[in-house]
Amino acid sequence: MKCSDARELLDAYADDELDLLTSRRIDEHVEQCARCRLAMDHVRAIKVVVSHPSHYHRAPSQLRARVLALMHQPAGLPRSPKAIGFRWLYPGLAAAALIVLAVGLMVAVEHRDENRLVAEVLTAHLRSLQPNHLLDVVSTNQHTVKPWFDTHVDFSPPVPQLSPQFVLEGGRLDYVQNRPVAALVYRRGGHLINLFIWPGENGQGVTSDRGFNIIHWTANGMTFWAISDMSAPDLGDFVDRARAAGAGPAHR
Amino acid sequence: MLVHLDAAYNLARWLSRSEHDAQDIVQEAFIRALRGFDQFRGGDARTWLLAIVRNVSFTWLQRRKTNRELHEQVEEPVDDRIDPEAILLRAADVQRVRDSIERLPADLRAVLVLRDMEGLSYKEIAGTLEVPIGTVMSRLSRARERLAAMLVEPAPVRELP
Numbered sequence: 001m002k003c004s005d006a007r008e009l010l011d012a013y014a015d016d017e018l019d020l021l022t023s024r025r026i027d028e029h030v031e032q033c034a035r036c037r038l039a040m041d042h043v044r045a046i047k048v049v050v051s052h053p054s055h056y057h058r059a060p061s062q063l064r065a066r067v068l069a070l071m072h073q074p075a076g077l078p079r080s081p082k083a084i085g086f087r088w089l090y091p092g093l094a095a096a097a098l099i100v101l102a103v104g105l106m107v108a109v110e111h112r113d114e115n116r117l118v119a120e121v122l123t124a125h126l127r128s129l130q131p132n133h134l135l136d137v138v139s140t141n142q143h144t145v146k147p148w149f150d151t152h153v154d155f156s157p158p159v160p161q162l163s164p165q166f167v168l169e170g171g172r173l174d175y176v177q178n179r180p181v182a183a184l185v186y187r188r189g190g191h192l193i194n195l196f197i198w199p200g201e202n203g204q205g206v207t208s209d210r211g212f213n214i215i216h217w218t219a220n221g222m223t224f225w226a227i228s229d230m231s232a233p234d235l236g237d238f239v240d241r242a243r244a245a246g247a248g249p250a251h252r
Numbered sequence: 253m254l255v256h257l258d259a260a261y262n263l264a265r266w267l268s269r270s271e272h273d274a275q276d277i278v279q280e281a282f283i284r285a286l287r288g289f290d291q292f293r294g295g296d297a298r299t300w301l302l303a304i305v306r307n308v309s310f311t312w313l314q315r316r317k318t319n320r321e322l323h324e325q326v327e328e329p330v331d332d333r334i335d336p337e338a339i340l341l342r343a344a345d346v347q348r349v350r351d352s353i354e355r356l357p358a359d360l361r362a363v364l365v366l367r368d369m370e371g372l373s374y375k376e377i378a379g380t381l382e383v384p385i386g387t388v389m390s391r392l393s394r395a396r397e398r399l400a401a402m403l404v405e406p407a408p409v410r411e412l413p
């Protein structure tokens with residue numbers, strides 16, 4: 001990567017707006033190029049300075065009161081002459097508007113939570129691929145892995161045996177959404193799969209992010225997230241087998 | 253929409269550089285938002301409201317200011333050998349930082365506020381300002397570069413009374 005190309009992307013890199021591959025190329029470039037490294041430090045320093053809470057202007061209370069009044073006293077709304085005959089309509093419209101907005105916001109927030117979870121699972125997966133981060137307990141035997149979890153987390157995750165198609169490599173304690181979760185690691189050929197498990201119900205879904213496929217589902221009061229760089233159909237096959245072998249309703 | 257009042261006010265306050273005017277801008281924006289609700293095409297309510305705030309602010313600025321302050325002019329390239337520590341040292345001087353941000357052209361100020369204070373994604377900023385993402389990236393990069401240069405300049409000399 002040339003300096004001029006790197007410079008154009010430094011801000012997006014610091015803002016976490018680049019795809020993984022481009023981020024890595026920036027990493028590599030910045031490691032060797034002192035000038036771009038300095039430019040990156042500038043961006044980071046400015047972000048620290050600007051994002052300081054003391055620069056954020058919160059709405060003064062009198063403005064809040066004025067806006068509240070606007071929303072609840074539609075008579076205060078400047079309006080076109082022909083609307084005057086429909087004065088009574090305004091409270092209903094404003095209320096409807098508020099409800100629609102509130103629903104929209106809830107959906108948006110849920111959507112953001114879901115995205116955040118995807119990002120966290122992806123981060124945990126990538127972290128596990130770093131040297132010496134993959135496994136706390138190394139065993140291809142579910143009867144070794146399961147008791148290990150029983151003493152390391154406050155719930156008892158199922159440990160499906162999926163050989164010969166998917167070989168259990170072991171497990172580790174990980175963190176997602178600030179809570180300890182069980183991570184089971186399976187391998188097929190050169191592909192690793194992380195299966196994250198924690199108590200709670202979290203719906204289901206299929207998604208992909210930065211080239212990784214992610215499938216999540218709920219069964220027996222547990223939430224399961226499978227992530228891998230293998231193809232979506234292969235990961236789907238893994239999930240089907242896992243569900244049939246104890247991570248789904250079929251067995252309990 | 254009331255949950256986005258702070259976001260609306262913060263943007264208006266930084267764009268107008270005046271507490272009083274920012275309140276008027278936000279009130280005007282909420283009136284337009286409530287009236288124009290039928291034009292809301294779904295999506296993110298915050299982005300939608302902030303787009304209105306931005307438009308009202310710019311209309312307001314245009315009435316009072318010259319175009320020069322609204323849109324950035326071509327300027328000399330910024331020295332890229334600044335010590336990052338020098339930038340961080342200025343963080344404690346809140347007034348200095350504020351003054352420097354306010355000296356940025358409003359175009360650049362808007363992206364800086366939306367990204368580094370409001371935490372919007374590039375895509376959301378592009379939606380709010382109705383510009384391509386590439387424009388968001390280049391404005392943000394220039395805003396930060398300029399700000400870095402301003403922060404490490406020797407302190408402006410204040411004239412004695």
